[in-house]
Amino acid sequence: MIESRERQRRKRGSLSAEEIVDAALRILDDQGEDSLTFARLGTTLGSAPTAVYRHFASRDDLLNALGDRLDAISLAGYAPTDEWRTDLEDLAWRAWRVAIAHPAASALAMSRITNGVNELRAVDAILRALERAGIRGREAVLQYQVYANIVVGSAAGHGARLSGRGEPRTPEGWVQAYTPTDPTLYPYAEALKSELRLIDYETVFAKHIEMYLDALAVLADRADAAD
Amino acid sequence: MIESRERQRRKRGSLSAEEIVDAALRILDDQGEDSLTFARLGTTLGSAPTAVYRHFASRDDLLNALGDRLDAISLAGYAPTDEWRTDLEDLAWRAWRVAIAHPAASALAMSRITNGVNELRAVDAILRALERAGIRGREAVLQYQVYANIVVGSAAGHGARLSGRGEPRTPEGWVQAYTPTDPTLYPYAEALKSELRLIDYETVFAKHIEMYLDALAVLADRADAAD
């Protein structure tokens, strides 16, 4: 039997930006946040590492494309309704689920401004919901930013936690170290130390979204009254 | 004249963790997010690059110490009052100002869980304010997380923008690219394109904090009523 370790030459035009992003996502899913290198991309693609440069100007450029891919995954099958709150809740949890499905990629690329098509689709979907809440103009752009801040920040952070060099996971939540040298200096933290040790970030996210949408509902009511 | 390019040998014990973090902060302030390397640390410290390993186990470990330093800078001169809202506003803007003063360091280290003393001081200060708002127990820990999420996420993101490979700055705000191939596909974004192009992130932050504290005030009133 002949072991053919030699890689076959890639036919010209057989490599595409899409296939490269596929490979990047797979590598990150399997091997974590630090695993995405040109060498590994080459191995996964069956090409020379440098072939990637024919399709992306740099690693940074590739990460932006990966970010737009995450937006695409997040929006897949999304259908807006007539309820702005339903839509903003839906979109928020979609981002959260992407962070769980692709933690390393989310940590690396989710909080990037990609200027990609799918990012634009997301912006448009959010502005549509805000419009239905009666929030328009500059206020809508402000609220879009606040909403995106919460959702993207929380999801990317969760990805970093899941993929990461972070603290070890426990069934109930996340172990957070609390071991002060002199506890009397931090009485409020000391009083809550057992609660601080176990934080369930999904509950935090749910609460955060709920609070924000409640606050938005107040603005929506005011906008209604002004109509 | 004799040019002495040779570095003098560091006396033993003359290097400290604090001095190394000083140097790291200075390098990042002067040369940006990608500039922090062991080689440059060595040059700045007048030591061999590897001397740093005597005080930090890894680059990651050093970045955690840098994160705690940012917390220290943020809290310098902080004095709590009897008004929980004043305190939470103060702490939020302190983080924002640190991001402006040290953008690259903030982008790299601000959103880390450092387990440092100054992080604990910040946690305690926030829990104190929440307690004065009548928010206690598990709810306090949840609200601490939500608040920290907003503040640290916004500030670290602002640092990344200021230090970064981001979009070019304009006097009024930040230029965000909006150049869709078919604008009719994104009607809501299209309608707000001029607003989307100019985003003032400080106004977004101010709005975000204000909304959150308003929402917290509602919880505080409910807690008062329950007393």
Place this chain on the structure above:
DNA sequence: ACCTGAACACCGTTCAAGT
């Protein structure tokens, strides 16, 4: 036009040797 492979200028980290 697209892919390859050698070369370049780095990087973080390890470790035996100095003082």
Place this chain on the structure above:
DNA sequence: ACCTGAACACCGTTCAAGT
């Protein structure tokens, strides 16, 4: 005990050469 310097196993990126 702490600092040094050589060595190691990588990195992203450039570029001339192949097909």
